[in-house]
Amino acid sequence: MRNFFGGIYAVFVRELLRMRGNMTYCAMLFVLPLTAILFFAVFFEKGVAENLPIAVLNEDNSPLSRQLVRMVDETPAAEVAYTVQDMNEGITLIREGRVYAVLQIPSCFEKQILGGGQANVEFYNSGTNISVNSLLAKDVQTAVATFSVGVQLTLLQSKGLSARQAMAQAQPIRFSKHVLFNPYVNYGYYVAPCFMAMVLMIFAIMSTIYAAGSELKYSTAGEWIATGRGSMAASLIGKMLPTTLVLLLVAVAMFVIIFNIMGAPMNGSLWLLGLATAIFIVSYQCIGLFALALTDNMRLALSFGGGYSVLAFTFSGLTFPTMAMAPVLQWFGCLFPFTFYMRVFVDQVLRGAPIGVSVLDLGYMMLFWLLPVLTINLLRRECTDKKYWGKL
Secondary structure, eight states: OOHHHHHHHHHHHHHHHHHHHHHHHIIIIIHHHHHHHHHHHHHHHSOOOEEEEEEEEEESOOOHHHHHHHHHHHEEEEEEEEEEESHHHHHHHHHHHOOEEEEEEOOEEEHHHTTOOOOOOEEEESSHHHHHHHHHHHHHHHHHHHHHHHHHHHHHTTTOOOOHHHHHHHHOOOOOOOOOOSSOOOHHHHHHHHHHHHHHHHHHHHHHHHHHHHHHHHHHHHHHHHHTTTTTHHHHHHHHHHHHHHHHHHHHHHHHHIIIIIIOOOOOOOHHHHHHHHHOOOHHHHHHHHHHHHHHHHHHHHHHHHHHHHHHTTTTTSOOOOGSSSSSHHHHHHTOOOHHHHHHIIIIIIIIIOOOHHHHHHHHHHHHHHHHTTTTHHHHHHOOOGGGGGGG
C-alpha cells in the first residue's frame, strides 16, 4: 500500500514538473478555460435581450394606432426602428437582417374599434431565431392585449358602467403567469453557466488526453510507469490528479463569476454542486483515458474527445427538451455526463430542489469512472510495448 501511494506521489510530482515546462499544457489548463469562461460572462452580461429592432406598417395613422405603436416600442424586447410604407418594404428589411419582425396595423383601425367592431393587428416575424421570435411575440402580444383591454374599459365606462363592472366585462377571465425560478428569463442565469460547464468539460477531456497521450507520442510512457513503481493504477491517478486540481480551481473561478459577479441565484446546496462538479471533471478525465486506450494515438483521441464533447450539448435537453425527443435519443443523451451535471445545476441553482433529487444524477456520472478500469490492461500494454510509442 505504501508503494502504491508512493507511486501516486512520484507521478504527481513528475506531472507538475512536466506541466511547468510545457506552455501548451499550461495554456490548456489555465489560460484557455479561464479566457473562455470570462468571454461567456461578458457575452451574457446583459442577461436579457432588449431593444430588438422591428418595423411598423401603420396604415391607419390615427391617434389610437399611434398609441399602440408607442406601447409596443416601450416593451423591453421590441424597439420600433423603422416605419415602412408597404409590406414589401417590411419584408425586405427582414430579408436584409435589419429587423426581426413587422407589425401591421390596418386602415380603419380606430374606426372599427370605436364602432364596437374588431380590428386585426398582424405580426410577421422571420422565424429564423426561436429565442428572438418568442421574446418579441410575447412582448408585442402583451402590449396589444393591454391596449385592447384599455380600449374596452374606456368604451364600457363611456356607457355608464363603473370601473369594476367594465373590468369584469372587458376581461371576464384573468390569466396570471408566475415564473418561479427564473422570472426575468435571464440568459446569464441559465445559458451562460451551461456554456461555462461545456468549457470545463472540453478542457477536462482534452487536457487528460494530452497529458497521457503525450507520453505515448514522445515515447516517455515507460518512464511514466516506472515512476509509478510499475503500478498502472497509481500512474493513472498521479497523472490525473494535477489536472483535476487545476480544473477544480477553474471551477471555483467559474462559480465566483456566476454567483458573485453575474448575480445568479443559489437556491439549493452549493456544497452538492461543488461535489457534482468534481465528479463531472473526473468523469470526463476517465472518458479521455478510455478514448486514448481505444485509439492508442493522441491525435485520434483528441479528435474523438472534441467530437464527443460537442455532441453532449445537443442531447442534454438545454436547447430542445429531453422529454420531447424520441426515446432512443433520450437514452443516447445518457452517454454524456454533461446531461446529468446540468440536471444537478438546474435543480440546485434555480429550482432549489432537495438534495435527494440530485443524488441519482451523481451516481450516473460516477459510472463513467469505470471506463479506465475496463481498459486498464489495454493501457498498460500500450504504455509498456514500444510498438505503440511515437505515433503522430
